[in-house]
Amino acid sequence: MPKNFMLEVKDGDVTGALRGFLKSLLEKGLLDALLTPAAVPSGKNVVQTLVEDIGRIDHVDPLAPVMPVNSAKIVSSLTRTGAPGKKIGVVLRSCELRALNELVKLKQADLTNLVLIGVDCFGTYSVQDYAEAGVSTDAFLKNASGDGDAKIRLACRVCRYPAPLNADLTIGLIGMDLNRELLIGGETPEGERLLEALGIEGNAATAKRDDAVAKLAAAREKEKGEFLKQAAAELGGLPSMLAALSSCVACHNCRVACPICYCRECLLDSPTFTQWEADKYLEWADRKGALRLPADSLLFHLVRLNHMGASCVACGLCEDACPNGIEVFKLFGLGGAKVQQLFDYLPGRSLEDELPLTAFKEKEFKNFEL
Amino acid sequence: MADDNKEFEPILVGFFCNWCTSTAADLAGVTRLQYPPNIRPIRTMCSGSVDAVYVLRALLAGADGVFIGGCNPGDCHYVSGNFKARRRIAALKTILETLGLENDRVWLRWISAAEGQKFAVTMREFTEKIRKLGPSPFRRNWSI
Numbered sequence: 001m002p003k004n005f006m007l008e009v010k011d012g013d014v015t016g017a018l019r020g021f022l023k024s025l026l027e028k029g030l031l032d033a034l035l036t037p038a039a040v041p042s043g044k045n046v047v048q049t050l051v052e053d054i055g056r057i058d059h060v061d062p063l064a065p066v067m068p069v070n071s072a073k074i075v076s077s078l079t080r081t082g083a084p085g086k087k088i089g090v091v092l093r094s095c096e097l098r099a100l101n102e103l104v105k106l107k108q109a110d111l112t113n114l115v116l117i118g119v120d121c122f123g124t125y126s127v128q129d130y131a132e133a134g135v136s137t138d139a140f141l142k143n144a145s146g147d148g149d150a151k152i153r154l155a156c157r158v159c160r161y162p163a164p165l166n167a168d169l170t171i172g173l174i175g176m177d178l179n180r181e182l183l184i185g186g187e188t189p190e191g192e193r194l195l196e197a198l199g200i201e202g203n204a205a206t207a208k209r210d211d212a213v214a215k216l217a218a219a220r221e222k223e224k225g226e227f228l229k230q231a232a233a234e235l236g237g238l239p240s241m242l243a244a245l246s247s248c249v250a251c252h253n254c255r256v257a258c259p260i261c262y263c264r265e266c267l268l269d270s271p272t273f274t275q276w277e278a279d280k281y282l283e284w285a286d287r288k289g290a291l292r293l294p295a296d297s298l299l300f301h302l303v304r305l306n307h308m309g310a311s312c313v314a315c316g317l318c319e320d321a322c323p324n325g326i327e328v329f330k331l332f333g334l335g336g337a338k339v340q341q342l343f344d345y346l347p348g349r350s351l352e353d354e355l356p357l358t359a360f361k362e363k364e365f366k367n368f369e370l
Numbered sequence: 371m372a373d374d375n376k377e378f379e380p381i382l383v384g385f386f387c388n389w390c391t392s393t394a395a396d397l398a399g400v401t402r403l404q405y406p407p408n409i410r411p412i413r414t415m416c417s418g419s420v421d422a423v424y425v426l427r428a429l430l431a432g433a434d435g436v437f438i439g440g441c442n443p444g445d446c447h448y449v450s451g452n453f454k455a456r457r458r459i460a461a462l463k464t465i466l467e468t469l470g471l472e473n474d475r476v477w478l479r480w481i482s483a484a485e486g487q488k489f490a491v492t493m494r495e496f497t498e499k500i501r502k503l504g505p506s507p508f509r510r511n512w513s514i
Contacts, residue, residue, distance in 0.1 A: 237469075237471075242514060288510055291512055292512055302469075306421075310461065339464055342460060358454070360454055360456070368456060368463055
């Protein structure tokens with residue numbers, strides 16, 4: 001079975017070449033629909049779009065450097081109540097694939113009848129920066145080295161997984177001469193079957209991309225180390241934590257943007273935390289002399305970190321969602337990394353790894369018993 | 371408003387499993403063992419039902435220490451609740467430590483229903499440790 005092949009890029013049109021490949025999957029009936037980023041008519045945003053009609057393929061822009069929503073959430077909303085009746089190809093970045101794996105483990109998504117198409121990612125802009133910059137996807141990809149572009153979101157600049165994990169098909173861009181070709185790989189039996197059905201034969205050499213991915217990942221690993229050190233220094237201690245969260249208005253947008261927070265009703269929005277009588281607030285105010293309102297903003301962030309930190313894929317959309325510019329990713333990037341280190345758990349690595357907070361061993365963590 | 375000049379008396383909250391530590395507390399009582407009255411006991415059905423949110427709520431509202439008491443490993447009434455509690459507390463304490471928020475104010479200990487003596491000793495030890503640490507930084511902070 002074919003493992004991979006070089007997709008020719010004609011006239012330097014990378015997006016066009018990939019569009020053609022995706023179109024062929026639909027045309028041959030290998031996929032019934034495609035969930036992929038597509039440009040909205042204004043050109044100011046690129047959003048996940050469910051494409052059924054081949055005639056709509058022209059708007060598809062799967063490699064645009066913007067991620068308005070972590071698409072794992074979208075896949076979850078499509079499949080939460082059951083597997084789709086048709087085969088859907090889903091184009092996702094690494095952080096989206098990893099989040100999707102976590103949601104599957106949390107029983108919030110179903111991979112049946114999905115073909116996961118993972119794309120290499122050099123990083124993304126915030127929705128706002130993307131709209132302002134008017135970026136051409138092809139120009140971005142050809143200039144992208146994966147670093148040096150200050151407009152790329154911090155979460156992306158310190159992301160150690162520029163290449164997708166656990167996809168059926170991989171769209172390889174890193175280390176490729178994008179004026180000529182890009183690498184398409186079948187990573188699972190399903191992916192290989194699709195390549196075979198397209199009439200692809202033989203295997204291309206992957207060493208060039210493999211090396212470039214490893215090099216980029218290593219550079220990012222270093223950046224991540226620096227980021228964690230700096231975050232720990234900046235957030236350490238109650239006064240620093242409170243300073244970091246001083247402009248929090250408890251809107252909970254960070255939770256809405258989070259691909260891992262899946263509860264229909266958040267405990268922290270429930271009557272247990274929101275419906276108190278005046279006397280109770282007065283009692284709290286009396287105990288401390290005064291009471292900040294809305295109450296419990298530090299509690300909210302700490303509880304969220306406890307609940308989803310182990311599965312945090314560090315996509316950084318929590319920070320983009322903050323209306324007041326709080327560096328939420330600093331908190332979750334740091335806290336998530338520490339919790340994951342504790343349990344030796346990499347969110348999204350494998351469906352076989354058990355969620356740390358539901359699994360246990362009889363002999364472990366003695367040092368936390370006092 | 372609390373009087374700042376008074377000698378520091380730790381405010382302690384205890385989440386005690388119904389099947390072990392709560393019974394141990396009763397046993398300590400009926401056998402007339404003395405221990406400091408600082409602990410405010412809350413009976414839970416299992417240490418595994420103590421979510422981080424309750425521990426954090428207590429700390430942020432001004433408790434100087436939070437104690438979680440569960441059954442000895444292997445003795446959980448619900449088979450594995452205490453093992454899950456241990457993972458949750460491990461995560462919680464790791465997060466508190468990472469953020470410089472004094473994770474030694476949170477204690478997890480196994481005290482079986484037969485260990486009234488251990489309960490009394492533990493409560494003494496816990497109270498004295500927190501007394502040494504002093505008031506929690508959350509206790510008087512109105513802006514959290």
